Amino acid sequence: MPAYRSTVLLCAGGGCISCGCLPVREAMEAELKRRNLADEVRVVQTGCVGSCDLGPVLIVYPDEVFYQKVSPGDVPKLVDEHFLKGRVFERLLVKSAETDNLIATQREFAFFNKQVKIVLENCGVIDPENIEEYVARGGYLALGQVISERTPEWVIEELKKSGLRGRGGAGFPAGTKWDFVRKAPGERKYVVCNADEGDPGAFMDRSVLEGDPHRVLEAMAIAGFAASADQGYIYVRAEYPLAIRRTRRAIQQAREAGFLGRNLFESSFSFDIDIRVGAGAFVCGEETALLASIEGKRGIPRPRPPFPAVSGLWGKPTLINNVETYACIVPIITRGGDWYASIGTEKSKGTKVFALAGKIRNTGLVEVPMGTTLREIVYDIGGGVPNGRKFKAAQTGGPSGGCIPAEHLDIPMDYESLAKVGSIVGSGGLIIMDEDSCMVDVAKFFMEFCTDESCGKCPPCRVGTRQIYGLLDKITKGEARIEDLHLLEELCGMVKESSLCGLGQTAPNPVLSTLRYFRDEYLEHIVDRRCPAKVCPSLIRYSIDEAACTGCSLCARNCPENTIFKVEDQKKYRIDPARCVKCGVCFDVCRFGAVVKS
Amino acid sequence: MKLSELQEWRERAARGISVRGEQKDWRIVVSMGTSGIAAGAREVMRALMDEIERQELENVEVALTGSLGMDDVEPVLRVERAGETIVYGNLDPDAARRIVTEHIRQGRKVERYVIGLPKEKE
Amino acid sequence: MDEIALHILDIAMNAVTAGARRLEIAVHEDHERDRLEVRVADDGKGMDAEQLRRVLEQFASDKSGRRHPIGLGLALLEQTAEACGGQMRVASRPGRGTEVAAWMRLSHVDRPPLGDLKDTVFALCVGAPDVDMALTYRRNGWTARFGSAAVRRELGPGQSLQSPVGLRAVRRALLGVPDS
Numbered sequence: 001m002p003a004y005r006s007t008v009l010l011c012a013g014g015g016c017i018s019c020g021c022l023p024v025r026e027a028m029e030a031e032l033k034r035r036n037l038a039d040e041v042r043v044v045q046t047g048c049v050g051s052c053d054l055g056p057v058l059i060v061y062p063d064e065v066f067y068q069k070v071s072p073g074d075v076p077k078l079v080d081e082h083f084l085k086g087r088v089f090e091r092l093l094v095k096s097a098e099t100d101n102l103i104a105t106q107r108e109f110a111f112f113n114k115q116v117k118i119v120l121e122n123c124g125v126i127d128p129e130n131i132e133e134y135v136a137r138g139g140y141l142a143l144g145q146v147i148s149e150r151t152p153e154w155v156i157e158e159l160k161k162s163g164l165r166g167r168g169g170a171g172f173p174a175g176t177k178w179d180f181v182r183k184a185p186g187e188r189k190y191v192v193c194n195a196d197e198g199d200p201g202a203f204m205d206r207s208v209l210e211g212d213p214h215r216v217l218e219a220m221a222i223a224g225f226a227a228s229a230d231q232g233y234i235y236v237r238a239e240y241p242l243a244i245r246r247t248r249r250a251i252q253q254a255r256e257a258g259f260l261g262r263n264l265f266e267s268s269f270s271f272d273i274d275i276r277v278g279a280g281a282f283v284c285g286e287e288t289a290l291l292a293s294i295e296g297k298r299g300i301p302r303p304r305p306p307f308p309a310v311s312g313l314w315g316k317p318t319l320i321n322n323v324e325t326y327a328c329i330v331p332i333i334t335r336g337g338d339w340y341a342s343i344g345t346e347k348s349k350g351t352k353v354f355a356l357a358g359k360i361r362n363t364g365l366v367e368v369p370m371g372t373t374l375r376e377i378v379y380d381i382g383g384g385v386p387n388g389r390k391f392k393a394a395q396t397g398g399p400s401g402g403c404i405p406a407e408h409l410d411i412p413m414d415y416e417s418l419a420k421v422g423s424i425v426g427s428g429g430l431i432i433m434d435e436d437s438c439m440v441d442v443a444k445f446f447m448e449f450c451t452d453e454s455c456g457k458c459p460p461c462r463v464g465t466r467q468i469y470g471l472l473d474k475i476t477k478g479e480a481r482i483e484d485l486h487l488l489e490e491l492c493g494m495v496k497e498s499s500l501c502g503l504g505q506t507a508p509n510p511v512l513s514t515l516r517y518f519r520d521e522y523l524e525h526i527v528d529r530r531c532p533a534k535v536c537p538s539l540i541r542y543s544i545d546e547a548a549c550t551g552c553s554l555c556a557r558n559c560p561e562n563t564i565f566k567v568e569d570q571k572k573y574r575i576d577p578a579r580c581v582k583c584g585v586c587f588d589v590c591r592f593g594a595v596v597k598s
Numbered sequence: 599m600k601l602s603e604l605q606e607w608r609e610r611a612a613r614g615i616s617v618r619g620e621q622k623d624w625r626i627v628v629s630m631g632t633s634g635i636a637a638g639a640r641e642v643m644r645a646l647m648d649e650i651e652r653q654e655l656e657n658v659e660v661a662l663t664g665s666l667g668m669d670d671v672e673p674v675l676r677v678e679r680a681g682e683t684i685v686y687g688n689l690d691p692d693a694a695r696r697i698v699t700e701h702i703r704q705g706r707k708v709e710r711y712v713i714g715l716p717k718e719k720e
Numbered sequence: 721m722d723e724i725a726l727h728i729l730d731i732a733m734n735a736v737t738a739g740a741r742r743l744e745i746a747v748h749e750d751h752e753r754d755r756l757e758v759r760v761a762d763d764g765k766g767m768d769a770e771q772l773r774r775v776l777e778q779f780a781s782d783k784s785g786r787r788h789p790i791g792l793g794l795a796l797l798e799q800t801a802e803a804c805g806g807q808m809r810v811a812s813r814p815g816r817g818t819e820v821a822a823w824m825r826l827s828h829v830d831r832p833p834l835g836d837l838k839d840t841v842f843a844l845c846v847g848a849p850d851v852d853m854a855l856t857y858r859r860n861g862w863t864a865r866f867g868s869a870a871v872r873r874e875l876g877p878g879q880s881l882q883s884p885v886g887l888r889a890v891r892r893a894l895l896g897v898p899d900s
Contacts, residue, residue: 061654105652116895135604136611138874144601258599265601334874335893342864342896369895612885628847630733632793635726640836643843651887660882662847664737 006041006083011057011124013048013210014203014242015364020071021056027072028058031079041083044133047211047246049124051111052364054094059124064105066112067092111362114381116343118351119204119327120367123211128246131253134214140259142333143218146225147265152182155226159329161337163349168194168285168322169400169426169502171348171415177319180309181227184317189229191220191271192313192320194290195236195243198282199398200449202429204353205323207365209236209243212327213250217273219329221260224271227319232273235290237280248275282399282453286501287320289455300457301501322427324353344370348414352425358395358432361386371412374404378432389434393517397426399446399453400506402513403439422513424506438535439518440525443511444472450507461504464495468511475522476536478529485522489515534597537582541598544586546572548594555586555595624658624702629674631665637672638690645691646675649698658702671713677701687713721796723835724758730793731760731820732844735851738764740817742852743844747837749826749859755806756826756834758797763817772812797822804828838899841866845890849881857897864896 010016010025025043032038049057054068058078065088067078074092081089093102094109103109117123126133134140146155160175181189193216197205208216220232236244251273254260262270276294283289284299291313293299312318328350332340341349348370354377357363361383368377374394378384385391393403396413402423404411411417415425433442447469456462471488474480492508499505515522524532531539544555544564551571556564563579564586566572575586587595628634628643643662650658668674671687677697678684684707686697693711700706721727728745735743740762748757767775775794797820798808806824824831837857845853845868853868871893872881880886 064652118892121892132611135608138608140604141601141608144599144604148601265599265604334870336865336867336870338863338865339870339893339896346862630729630843630847632730632796635730635733635793636721640726640729640839640843643847644839647842647846647882647887650882651884654884656883658882660847662733662736662843664733 007061008041008043009046009049009059009061009124010043011047011049011055011059012045013052013055013124013207014240015048015052016055016057017242019055023072024056024058024070024075027075028079031075032083035079035084037079037083044127045129046125047123047128048120048207048365050115050120050207050365050367051362053362054364059106066094066103066106066109068094111364111366111381111383114376115367116351116369117367118331118343119208119324119353120211120365121331122215123207126212128211128213129249131214131250131257134212135257138334139214139330140218140254140257142330143221143225143259144265146222146333147267147269152226152228155222155333156182158332158337159226162328162332162340163337163344163347164325164328164332164340165348165415166321167324167328167352167427169397169424171425174321174325177309177321178223178226180307181229181317181319184310186317188316189227190313190316190318191223191227191229191232192291192294192308192318193220193232193234193326194285194287194320194322195234195240196278196280196285196290197237197240197323197427198280198285198453199400199427199429200446201357201431202355202398202427204355204365204428206240206243208323208327209234209240209247213243213247214254215330216247216323216326217250217254217260219326220273221264221271222329222333223319223321223326225269227317229319230270230272232271233276233294233313234273235276235278235284235294237278237284239280244275244277251275281455282449283455283501283503286503289501290320291318300455301503303500324428345412345414345416347416348425352413352428354413354428354430356382356430356432359385359389359434359437360432368413370414371417373410373412375409377413377430378409382432385432385434389436392433392435392437393439395431395433395442395446395510396429397424397509398429399449400424400502400509401426401429402509403433403442403517405517422509422516424509436533436535438476438531438533439514439521440472440476440531441533441535443514444469444476446510447472447507450503454503454507458498458500458504460495460498461500461507464491464499465504465507467491468495468508472511475525476531477538478525478536480526482526485526540582541577542575542580542582542584542587543577543596543598544573544575545594545596546570546574548592549573550592550594552591554589554591558585558589560585623679624655625678626658626660626697626702627663627676627678628660629665629668629672629676630662631669631672633665633669634672634674639673641691642673642675642689642694645694646698649695653698653703655698655702658698668713674713685713686711721800722832724756724800724832725835725837725840727793727797727800727832728758728760728837729840729843731797732762732840734793735760735762735764735818736844736848738762738766738818740764740851742854744854744856745841746856747834747858749834751826751860754826755823756831757821757823759819759821761817761819766814766816766818767812768814772810776810794820800824800832804831834898836899838894838897841894841897842890845871846881846887855897859898864898866893866897 056070058067078089081087088104106112156179164174165171195205260272278284284293286301289299289301308318344350351367353367366381393405395403451465451469454461496508534540549572563576630639673689674687676685696708700708742763744761746759801808801822801824804824805828808822810820812818855866857864871889
């Protein structure tokens with residue numbers, strides 16, 4: 001391989017691809033060729049860098065200069081400035097949230113320098129479609145060493161020492177689970193990777209598969225060695241075509257290199273992996289439903305026990321972990337369980353990847369040690385809430401989780417602390433809400449999701465979630481009475497207690513936790529018939545402040561229902577409240593702040 | 599594939615992805631005796647390594663030594679290249695970063711901190 | 721010395737100068753017993769009883785190799801330990817190595833802060849990459865460990881601890897070690 005003066009890492013995660021990074025790559029390569037720089041500067045397409053709101057993103061090594069929102073048209077100027085004149089091209093740099101200063105390098109950018117990357121250490125750094133780059137970073141050495149020099153017991157011992165807990169949501173100790181499968185009687189055993197990431201807003205598993213697929217393959221092979229299984233399956237949803245393509249390619253390359261297949265590292269151990277593509281039902285992230293789906297049956301859960309560790313795929317002992325859990329395995333094997341256990345908190349070890357979204361300046365994937373406070377994530381890494389608004393709450397754990405109000409901003413983000421305030425780490429979705437978010441509306445959103453995704457097997461979930469949704473809908477329409485609030489609480493308790501699987505058992509969580517912290521907001525909807533955040537359409541009305549109205553007629557021209565009319569003999573406009581559909585267009589278009597929401 | 603074959607492959611591949619400069623021909627020796635430490639040699643060392651890492655310089659070797667016997671101008675370090683030795687003293691982290699950028703990268707001595715060669719006391 | 725971590729760096733540098741191949745550092749913050757314990761052990765050239773007596777006398781050091789005075793650091797640590805209601809012991813045998821153990825009261829008003837232990841270990845294992853450095857840090861029931869040998873193994877034969885990749889690996893391995 002020739003030595004390059006400089007390397008351009010181009011983020012080709014799903015987010016960046018959808019905002020057009022591939023044309024940027026083409027433009028970059030063409031421009032480098034035109035300037036005779038193609039032998040000096042190499043362009044590498046990587047997995048997700050994490051800062052998805054800034055895409056397309058380029059990082060130029062060795063200086064680690066971070067360019068954001070690059071368009072193909074910017075490329076000639078960028079090449080000219082950076083590679084020919086040796087200057088940073090300032091127009092495409094990120095601005096610091098606090099100081100407005102330009103940030104030149106990735107490590108000056110608080111979004112990156114406060115993170116600790118273990119799971120995502122290769123994402124955004126290597127080319128996921130080239131096994132050579134993974135090998136260069138020590139890839140498959142852990143597998144080789146484990147097979148050649150260690151025993152399965154040693155692997156499980158290290159894993160137990162590490163304190164790693166499953167990252168799929170429940171947080172079950174990984175070492176214990178591996179040990180169960182190892183000790184379960186049976187000739188044939190399986191290793192399964194759950195990549196059926198379904199929580200709205202969570203996309204860490206997709207990013208790992210897109211950005212560093214070999215890391216998951218290597219970990220699954222180690223799991224196969226530890227549990228004496230010879231076949232692995234990755235169950236991934238069809239909505240993740242790029243992850244599927246890159247993982248397939250990785251499997252192919254690993255087979256060719258002899259990291260998957262028969263007699264690995266000249267031992268008697270054989271292991272291979274296949275992909276199973278799911279149709280994207282949320283319930284298939286539940287392990288028993290997932291296993292049914294792999295077997296080719298309808299993806300519905302069944303009661304446990306027996307747990308998959310005893311009777312899983314085709315009734316055989318099956319080790320099932322999610323992508324992020326597997327992504328922690330290789331570092332634990334290479335650097336030792338003690339090292340991993342030294343990161344994080346007493347009971348929650350290691351790091352966790354959160355998908356930061358909502359009302360926050362920097363969105364994207366962030367990896368932090370367990371126990372990092374919510375405040376650090378929101379303000380130091382996320383850059384705070386934009387537009388001068390105030391932080392109201394954060395929703396963790398998606399539709400199975402709960403919200404954390406501002407008074408708990410200093411909560412350490414780990415399994416125990418989140419459980420204490422009625423939420424969960426879950427798969428790591430983290431949605432930030434500001435004063436403009438209505439908590440009843442948020443709860444309704446998640447309940448609608450659960451209603452849609454309920455598989456229908458057990459009545460508490462199938463019927464209960466629909467009833468809960470109906471009540472929330474009544475509340476947001478201002479049609480509910482105070483008794484409905486009690487009924488809502490009772491229903492939530494019933495669904496939680498009696499549902500068959502995790503989907504139903506956790507579905508009421510967003511309602512229960514918003515009720516716990518924002519009960520007043522529910523009461524305002526019910527008693528005062530108003531939505532304090534001014535979100536619920538039935539409870540707000542638009543009007544025009546005649547003192548501020550300049551009579552420009554912009555609102556009237558944009559109103560889809562023609563409900564805005566001119567006041568006779570005056571240059572003022574007025575809204576007919578009886579016919580207003582509350583679409584909010586007038587509010588958005590008015591340049592004088594004369595349209596008032598109340 | 600054997601484990602040893604993988605290790606060889608890894609070394610070949612690693613050379614491919616690292617962004618390499620010239621030959622490894624610089625050596626920096628930091629004085630890390632009691633007086634150096636008390637005067638801030640550890641922070642100087644840290645700044646030095648951060649800067650080397652930031653600029654991805656692969657042609658610099660850094661070593662520690664006990665006291666160089668120049669306690670009055672600590673923290674002290676020595677930059678060596680092809681038989682030529684420059685000694686810098688009264689350093690702080692900022693000076694260390696400048697030495698990396700100006701001396702190692704651009705080949706200009708940072709005159710302000712040059713204090714000449716250590717006296718041989720034997 | 722205004723940090724315990726700087727004392728440790730100083731004692732450890734003595735070990736490096738004494739040609740140690742292995743260096744073990746242990747720090748234990750025992751809040752229950754109100755004790756801060758520091759132990760630095762090496763397999764360097766060691767000292768005989770007479771040398772040991774002399775290095776413990778304040779500001780007297782082994783001047784036989786003028787460029788490598790040893791001892792001032794030991795005297796300083798002893799002073800700090802005793803000022804903070806504790807003490808220091810040194811055991812050494814020529815050709816075998818030296819072990820320095822000091823303890824002090826955690827709550828003592830004069831006790832210097834632990835300081836940046838991470839930077840201390842970083843400086844040592846990057847600056848003296850051939851020495852096998854092991855650190856154990858314990859606070860109450862919690863333990864963080866670092867070993868430079870493991871980092872070197874992870875890096876493989878092609879990369880040194882000082883390469884950019886190596887530095888990153890060292891930093892990563894130091895994650896659990898306190899820095900303030």
